[in-house]
Amino acid sequence: MTVGPHPLPWPDDPRLDPELLAEGDTRNVEDRFRYWRREAIIAELDSTRHPVHIAIENFQHDFNIGSVVRTANAFNVAAVHIVGRRRWNRRGAMVTDRYQHVEHHSDPAGLLDLGLPIIGIDNIEGSTAIERRVLPRACVLLFGQEGPGLSDESLDLCQEVLHITQYGSTRSINAGAAAAIAMYAWALQHL
Numbered sequence: 124m125t126v127g128p129h130p131l132p133w134p135d136d137p138r139l140d141p142e143l144l145a146e147g148d149t150r151n152v153e154d155r156f157r158y159w160r161r162e163a164i165i166a167e168l169d170s171t172r173h174p175v176h177i178a179i180e181n182f183q184h185d186f187n188i189g190s191v192v193r194t195a196n197a198f199n200v201a202a203v204h205i206v207g208r209r210r211w212n213r214r215g216a217m218v219t220d221r222y223q224h225v226e227h228h229s230d231p232a233g234l235l236d237l238g239l240p241i242i243g244i245d246n247i248e249g250s251t252a253i254e255r256r257v258l259p260r261a262c263v264l265l266f267g268q269e270g271p272g273l274s275d276e277s278l279d280l281c282q283e284v285l286h287i288t289q290y291g292s293t294r295s296i297n298a299g300a301a302a303a304i305a306m307y308a309w310a311l312q313h314l
């Protein structure tokens with residue numbers, strides 16, 4: 124629900140943005156953040172971010188990345204890491220990338236700098252069902268892209284690879300859906 128101009132007198136709160144108070148707030152934010160300055164929202168999210176990182180390969184302009192960023196914001200993850208091309212289609216992010224730390228790495232090895240276990244999420248031979256594993260609380264969940272899935276270079280970095288069990292005929296679900304399920308699985312275990 125969007126809100127119109129705030130009735131006078133305005134609350135005395137430095138987190139509030141005078142322009143939004145005057146004009147109204149139509150942004151895609153939770154009601155508790157209505158009229159807040161962007162920096163104040165980021166600071167609040169930063170104070171409660173979870174230690175799980177989300178990484179996705181982007182060597183071929185993966186159209187799922189916007190949706191991954193939006194879900195990552197909803198789960199308040201530490202950061203989203205885009206591996207490969209810097210450019211990605213922001214449409215699906217619904218402006219959530221403004222509140223989410225998004226970092227770029229030219230190749231998967233850049234993820235090692237995080238010093239965290241890297242868990243590949245893909246339905247490849249030899250992978251284990253995510254439903255059967257306790258995910259590390261602090262970790263990187265790494266997703267592949269439409270078509271090739273996780274690259275060999277990424278797979279080499281992974282402590283293990285987990286799949287989401289499927290029951291139909293499709294070979295796979297899209298990376299955006301897989302990321303949402305994996306983040307939910309992490310949240311069920313740790314939040």
Ligand SMILES: C[S@@+](CC[C@H](N)C(=O)[O-])C[C@H]1O[C@@H](n2cnc3c(N)ncnc32)[C@H](O)[C@@H]1O
Pocket residue numbers: 244245246247265266267268269270271272273285286287288289294295296297298299301
């Ligand atoms: C559309 S899939 C392509 C690759 C897939 N391995 C295949 O055989 O077709 C793109 C990405 O979505 C994620 N994904 C799709 N389905 C998945 C599943 N059932 N379990 C885990 N990840 C999945 C993975 O990160 C994968 O790299």
